[in-house]
Amino acid sequence: MDDLWYSEYHTPHVRFSVKVSRQLHYEESKYQKISVFESPEFGRFLTLDGIMMLTERDEFIYHEVITHTAMAVNPEIKNILVIGAGDGGVVRELGKYQGIESIDVVEIDERVVEVCKEFLPQTSCGFEDERVHLHYQDGLKFVRHTDNLYDLIIVDSTDPFGPGEVLFTKEFYGNCYRALTEQGVLINQHESPFYEEDAKAMKSAHRRISHAFPMSFVYQAHIPTYPSGHWLFGFASKSLHPQRDLKADAWNALEIKTKYYNTELHQGAFGLPNYVKEMLKDE
Secondary structure (H helix, E strand, C coil): CCCCEEEEEEECCEEEEEECCEEEEEEECCCCEEEEEEECCCEEEEEECCEEEEECCCHHHHHHHHHHHHHHHCCCCCEEEEEECCCCHHHHHHCCCCCCCEEEEECCCHHHHHHHHHHCHHHHHHHHCCCEEEECCCHHHHHHCCCCCEEEEEEECCCCCHHHHHHHCHHHHHHHHHHEEEEEEEEEECCCCCCHHHHHHHHHHHHHHHHHCCEEEEEEEECCCCCCCEEEEEEEECCCCCCCCCCHHHHHHCCCCCCCCCHHHHHHHCCCCHHHHHHHHHC
């Protein structure tokens, strides 16, 4: 037991390994293989089809960056759609805003939610908020018949294959555009620019979002357990600019408690390395 390791290939030539104390759960749901492990360094962590989704140690970075960035640009956001996010971390962060009225969460795999409720209470506590409405269905189908309803859509999807594949399509982003109000914002996890396969998915997502939205930007965060540690997010909207329209004073006045996100970091996160700018320009 002293030598039990979880390993994930980030490329055919790069492997990321974490020492594991024990495996707490394994099952094959209708959609994917779900595992929960316990580790000395990162605490409990969730994997789907052998890919690490979150760890107790660094999940706060991902969940804060994917939620507060939009809320600081428009603190008046009331109605939100979250696609994916079966671990509850996104709704935990959204729950910090008293002004939010309704949060629809669309997760295709009910078992992910149930497993996280059992083994990852640190994130799944978000589901206890009475404003949260869970829908167990396909995100593409859900958003297809929605017009001008949401002020914010957060796409907290898995990678663009398997159950998450439809959430990276041109049709999906076009439907998101229609589902948003005039000041609506779309935030999505945008993959990594560093390794070749991840960069391909990132460029493809950016190209499709740019075709659907007049305003399309990319920002970054450092997440230690994700491939290369360099992770990107997309900010798209019909009218709001993520830096010019930042309501820093209004957001800071809310006194939202965060461990990673702040409004200075918000401004800086949209300043990208030259190699990433070149990739995005090509698209």
